[in-house]
Amino acid sequence: MKKLIDIKAFITATIVTILTIILVFIGSRSLQNYDAALVAYLFGTLFAIFGIVYRYTVWIQRPPTWIYVNRSFKVLFSKEFFHFSWYSIKDFVKNIMLQSFILKRGKKKGAAHLLMAIGCSLAFAITFPLTFGWIHFTLVPATGLDPNATDIYTAHFFGFAVLNFPVKSIIGFMIFGALNWCSILVIIGASYFLQKRLKEPGLIAIQTFEGDILPLLLLILVSITGLGLTLDYEFMHGKAYEFMAVTHAFFVIIFLVWMPFGKFFHIIQRPAQIGAHIYKEVGKRKGMQICKQTGKPYTTQLHIADLQLITRALGFNFRNEKGDSFLEYSPEGKRDMLANAHLKARQEAGKFFG
Amino acid sequence: MAQSYKVQQEFFVDMQRCIGCRACEAACAECETNGHESMIHVNYVDRAQTIQTTVQVCMHCDDPVCANVCPADAITKDEFGIVHSANTSRCIGCSNCVMACPFGVPKKMEKYDLMMKCNMCYDRTSVGKKPMCATVCPSGALFFGTREQMEKMRPNSTPVNKFIFGQETVETKVNLMMPKGSTELKVF
Ligand code: SF4
Ligand code: SF4
Numbered sequence: 001m002k003k004l005i006d007i008k009a010f011i012t013a014t015i016v017t018i019l020t021i022i023l024v025f026i027g028s029r030s031l032q033n034y035d036a037a038l039v040a041y042l043f044g045t046l047f048a049i050f051g052i053v054y055r056y057t058v059w060i061q062r063p064p065t066w067i068y069v070n071r072s073f074k075v076l077f078s079k080e081f082f083h084f085s086w087y088s089i090k091d092f093v094k095n096i097m098l099q100s101f102i103l104k105r106g107k108k109k110g111a112a113h114l115l116m117a118i119g120c121s122l123a124f125a126i127t128f129p130l131t132f133g134w135i136h137f138t139l140v141p142a143t144g145l146d147p148n149a150t151d152i153y154t155a156h157f158f159g160f161a162v163l164n165f166p167v168k169s170i171i172g173f174m175i176f177g178a179l180n181w182c183s184i185l186v187i188i189g190a191s192y193f194l195q196k197r198l199k200e201p202g203l204i205a206i207q208t209f210e211g212d213i214l215p216l217l218l219l220i221l222v223s224i225t226g227l228g229l230t231l232d233y234e235f236m237h238g239k240a241y242e243f244m245a246v247t248h249a250f251f252v253i254i255f256l257v258w259m260p261f262g263k264f265f266h267i268i269q270r271p272a273q274i275g276a277h278i279y280k281e282v283g284k285r286k287g288m289q290i291c292k293q294t295g296k297p298y299t300t301q302l303h304i305a306d307l308q309l310i311t312r313a314l315g316f317n318f319r320n321e322k323g324d325s326f327l328e329y330s331p332e333g334k335r336d337m338l339a340n341a342h343l344k345a346r347q348e349a350g351k352f353f354g
Numbered sequence: 355m356a357q358s359y360k361v362q363q364e365f366f367v368d369m370q371r372c373i374g375c376r377a378c379e380a381a382c383a384e385c386e387t388n389g390h391e392s393m394i395h396v397n398y399v400d401r402a403q404t405i406q407t408t409v410q411v412c413m414h415c416d417d418p419v420c421a422n423v424c425p426a427d428a429i430t431k432d433e434f435g436i437v438h439s440a441n442t443s444r445c446i447g448c449s450n451c452v453m454a455c456p457f458g459v460p461k462k463m464e465k466y467d468l469m470m471k472c473n474m475c476y477d478r479t480s481v482g483k484k485p486m487c488a489t490v491c492p493s494g495a496l497f498f499g500t501r502e503q504m505e506k507m508r509p510n511s512t513p514v515n516k517f518i519f520g521q522e523t524v525e526t527k528v529n530l531m532m533p534k535g536s537t538e539l540k541v542f
Contacts, residue, residue: 064425101467202386205477276448331458339408349533354510
């Protein structure tokens with residue numbers, strides 16, 4: 001029977017959540033620098049962290065996932081460490097940052113996904129530290145008091161002043177406008193996918209509302225309401241501020257709460273792809289598995305040895321009486337064998353057709 | 355969605371009837387769900403001995419090995435027993451499913467770093483149509499319809515959906531037409 005609560009995952013998630021709370025205290029200098037307006041976001045984020053760590057821990061404990069985690073750690077602490085660290089960095093740039101594998105699935109698709117990914121990652125990188133109170137800005141008092149001086153802001157990270165910059169400068173423009181740029185990127189990317197999902201029969205057939213449409217709508221709504229805050233401030237003298245602030249917070253919090261459950265979890269899972277690539281490389285060095293039917297190599301010996309363990313752990317037994325395993329046959333070899341077994345059965349019955 | 359999946363219609367394969375024309379391959383590439391890539395496999399049975407070919411679709415196992423061995427939870431089975439192709443955002447292209455499927459069905463598309471496989475033309479079957487391959491097969495190797503229709507067409511055969519691989523018994527949604535009275539097929 002499936003356990004209701006995974007104790008290991010629960011403990012890990014609790015520890016990580018508590019650590020985050022401690023870091024919020026330290027980073028905001030005992031909440032001195034904490035912006036009270038962000039408290040609702042903080043709770044949403046803590047919930048997301050708990051949920052994500054919980055699900056991640058449950059996930060990596062599954063036999064097929066655990067084998068990958070296990071093998072990756074072994075490689076990491078072996079004499080090949082430098083080789084595979086370099087390999088991982090290259091792979092990370094190519095497939096996680098530039099997402100070249102998605103570009104190959106379609107140029108427009110790849111570009112749209114990249115826009116969403118850049119927008120989201122940048123927004124996360126800005127908003128999480130803000131929500132945790134790790135970043136805050138202060139106005140240099142002298143420049144604020146003197147009407148003729150340009151306003152100079154100081155950016156603080158973890159309570160330390162790190163940067164002074166005039167508001168009306170490129171840096172100021174980028175820092176205070178960054179989230180707007182993120183919103184625009186996300187809106188373009190997500191709208192592209194949304195229109196595709198609304199009209200392509202292949203996608204319509206297999207998609208679900210909560211799995212595929214809702215995440216896009218949430219991204220768009222979070223971004224639009226976020227932009228709304230700036231528009232209100234710039235052009236409406238803050239008249240709609242409350243409405244904008246509440247609707248934005250509402251969508252962001254739904255987004256955060258939904259993170260551990262829905263499609264957004266793939267953001268956390270994706271780096272495992274690097275593990276899969278390393279695994280293949282390591283396996284290739286150890287040697288290829290030859291199919292007993294076709295006589296051709298089809299995957300690495302390491303892969304088959306591990307699949308034997310995985311299938312056994314999951315309750316499958318592909319070994320025959322002689323101790324040979326059906327996993328030692330390639331996909332093509334397996335198809336041949338099924339066809340041969342069928343042919344034999346028909347032959348024995350005395351008729352090929354019936 | 356999927357409101358009109360016809361549960362009384364089933365898939366029946368009889369590989370001895372396959373003449374290797376590859377019409378199914380061309381038709382499969384028309385399926386909207388696989389991005390115009392053909393997923394069906396047409397193989398030679400025993401090249402040295404016979405000109406016989408065979409054809410393989412996903413058997414849609416009751417307890418799919420492919421989904422079980424997937425480290426990314428990318429493969430799911432739905433309420434109609436259809437085992438879907440990898441979820442594109444989750445699949446990490448590890449090929450566990452490719453190597454573990456006892457029927458040799460999933461394909462690893464190297465350039466996309468993604469596994470793809472037959473999902474019984476879900477764009478069609480979910481709205482009450484027949485899978486592409488079954489509509490074009492000229493020899494009756496692939497048939498999609500009711501059990502009664504099949505019985506009438508093939509009175510001397512029995513649909514079997516139990517396969518033995520070593521000590522493992524795999525039951526499937528897709529049927530294989532075997533000599534009358536057969537209950538299972540031992541492959542290995
Ligand atoms: S035939 Fe292979 S791919 Fe299809 S459901 Fe069974 S294990 Fe999965
Ligand atoms: S190739 Fe993709 S679908 Fe297949 S087992 Fe690996 S992650 Fe899962």
